[in-house]
Amino acid sequence: MSARVAVVGSSNLDLVVTAPQLPRPGETVLGENFRTVPGGKGANQAVAAARAGAACDFVGAVGDDEFGTRLRASLVEAGVDVRGLRTIPGPSGVALIAVDRDAENFIVVAPGANGALTQLDADDRATIAAADVLLLQLEVPLEVVIQAADWARAEGTTVVLNAAPAAVLPPVLLDLVDVLVVNEHEAAVVAGIRSDDPPVLLDALLELVPRVVLTQGARGAAYADRSGLRLTVPAPRIDAVDTTASGDAFTGALAVGWVERGGATTEDTVTASLRWACAAGAACAQRAGASTALPERPAIDALYDATYRGTP
Ligand code: RIB
Numbered sequence: 111m112s113a114r115v116a117v118v119g120s121s122n123l124d125l126v127v128t129a130p131q132l133p134r135p136g137e138t139v140l141g142e143n144f145r146t147v148p149g150g151k152g153a154n155q156a157v158a159a160a161r162a163g164a165a166c167d168f169v170g171a172v173g174d175d176e177f178g179t180r181l182r183a184s185l186v187e188a189g190v191d192v193r194g195l196r197t198i199p200g201p202s203g204v205a206l207i208a209v210d211r212d213a214e215n216f217i218v219v220a221p222g223a224n225g226a227l228t229q230l231d232a233d234d235r236a237t238i239a240a241a242d243v244l245l246l247q248l249e250v251p252l253e254v255v256i257q258a259a260d261w262a263r264a265e266g267t268t269v270v271l272n273a274a275p276a277a278v279l280p281p282v283l284l285d286l287v288d289v290l291v292v293n294e295h296e297a298a299v300v301a302g303i304r305s306d307d308p309p310v311l312l313d314a315l316l317e318l319v320p321r322v323v324l325t326q327g328a329r330g331a332a333y334a335d336r337s338g339l340r341l342t343v344p345a346p347r348i349d350a351v352d353t354t355a356s357g358d359a360f361t362g363a364l365a366v367g368w369v370e371r372g373g374a375t376t377e378d379t380v381t382a383s384l385r386w387a388c389a390a391g392a393a394c395a396q397r398a399g400a401s402t403a404l405p406e407r408p409a410i411d412a413l414y415d416a417t418y419r420g421t422p
Contacts, residue, residue, distance in 0.1 A: 113164040113369035115362075116241035116267070118234070118258040119152015120224040120249030121170050121185070121195075122203035123177040124354070124400050132210045141208070148184035149400030150203055150224070151247040151274055154355045157188040158362025158404045159245065162390060164369075167237045169194035169230065169258075170250070171223040173202035178223065184401055194234055198223040203249070213350035213395060219275075224250050230257050239265035242369040245361065247272045252283070259286035268373070271319075272361045273300050281318075289368070290319045291361050297324055308332050312340070323384065325360055325391070327353070331384050339377060343384045346392040346417040355400040356391040363390030363410060389414040 129141040156168040168190045172178030174197050181202060185192050201222040209215045227250045238244050244262040246255050246269065255271075262269045263286050272291040273279065276299035292315070294306050301314035308324055312334040315322040321335040330345040364387035371379040390410045397403035405413075 111370055111372065113159070113243065113366045114166075114241045115156075115159040115164040115243050115245060115365050115369075116167045116169065116237050117152050117156040117159070117245045118169040118230070118238075118250065118254065119155065119245070119247045120150040120203055120219075120221070121148070121153035121172055121181045122150035122205040122219060122224070122249075123147075123181060124149035124205045124207050126207045126209060126354070126399065128209050130211055132208055132214065132216055145399070147399040147402050148181050149205055149355065150181070151249050151272065151358055153181065153185055154358035154400050154404060155245050155247065155272065155362040156185060156190045157401050158359045158390065159366050160189045161404055161406045162363045162366040162410060163407045164366045165191075167191040167194060167241065169234050169237060171196040171198050171227040173198060173200045173223040175202055177202035177204065188401070194237055196223075196227070198226045200226070207354060209352050209354060209398075213353050215352070215354050217354070219249060221249065227251065227254050230254060230261070234258070235261050235265070238262050238267055241267050243268045243270055243365040245270050245272070245365055247274055248277050249275065252280075256283050256286070259283060262286070268368075270361070270365055270368075272357070274357065276300070278302065284318045287319045289321045289323060290315060291323045291325065291364065293325045293327070293357065297322075323364065325357055327356075330388055331360070333380055333384055339380065341377060341381055341384075343381060343388055345388045346413050348392045348396050348413075350395040352398045352403065353395045355403055356394045358400070359394035359404050360387045360391035362404070363387045385418050386410060386414050389417060
């Protein structure tokens with residue numbers, strides 16, 4: 111079954127500097143290269159899903175500036191349907207990103223037009239209703255995230271929330287989530303606990319949502335659901351260049367793999383979906399930038415086969 115994915119989320123132009131190391135508070139470091147790259151967690155996940163093989167619709171907002179024109183064009187070029195992308199007077203979203211030689215980054219986002227996406231309309235509802243999966247993140251106002259999730263639930267569309275950037279979430283949203291995707295930091299914030307122990311984090315999050323995917327970077331991912339299924343998958347071994355958008359590549363591919371495997375509820379199908387998502391995240395980390403690094407399906411398949419073939 112081929113997947114139809116709807117994304118309601120952000121788009122940012124990423125202003126990226128590479129540097130020998132990331133600055134500490136109050137410190138200036140001399141960087142190396144500078145470039146601009148289309149990004150934003152929502153747009154990245156839409157492009158990731160499209161490149162992974164889904165029909166993908168993006169609902170979001172850009173400003174009426176040059177950045178907005180570029181962000182729109184980048185989504186169109188990736189084959190994403192942008193009929194739900196508004197152009198709003200004012201600046202587009204921007205992310206300041208520094209990447210060090212260990213491929214680590216820091217990111218600061220100025221939301222711009224993303225912050226003006228406070229209300230969805232009947233066309234957006236139809237887009238959500240037509241999708242198998244609705245992908246959400248937390249770079250647009252919470253009220254619109256809740257509205258989208260509420261409509262998805264009413265229309266029978268699976269809600270996947272990537273709770274990034276990390277935030278404390280209201281029960282009204284958590285009650286609408288089918289699958290929560292978080293890294294360990296986000297997991298602790300959403301769960302409201304101080305722990306970096308995956309089983310503890312998963313237990314706490316299962317009190318809030320029915321299924322949790324915990325991303326663990328180079329270590330892979332863990333999964334738990336309320337039926338009692340728990341598993342972990344290792345990540346492919348790669349030389350990382352830039353981990354920006356790896357989580358977005360993971361989440362976009364997870365949504366596609368999940369649908370293609372019929373909703374991924376057995377141990378085998380969940381394992382395969384998570385492995386495929388890990389392959390997408392790792393393939394992304396092998397290249398620089400956000401949307402520029404998101405892998406096409408053949409690259410995901412190749413890394414998946416190279417890493418997991420012959421593994422039960
Ligand atoms: O997840 C990576 C993304 O986070 C970047 O593209 C940046 O725009 C921020 O939204």
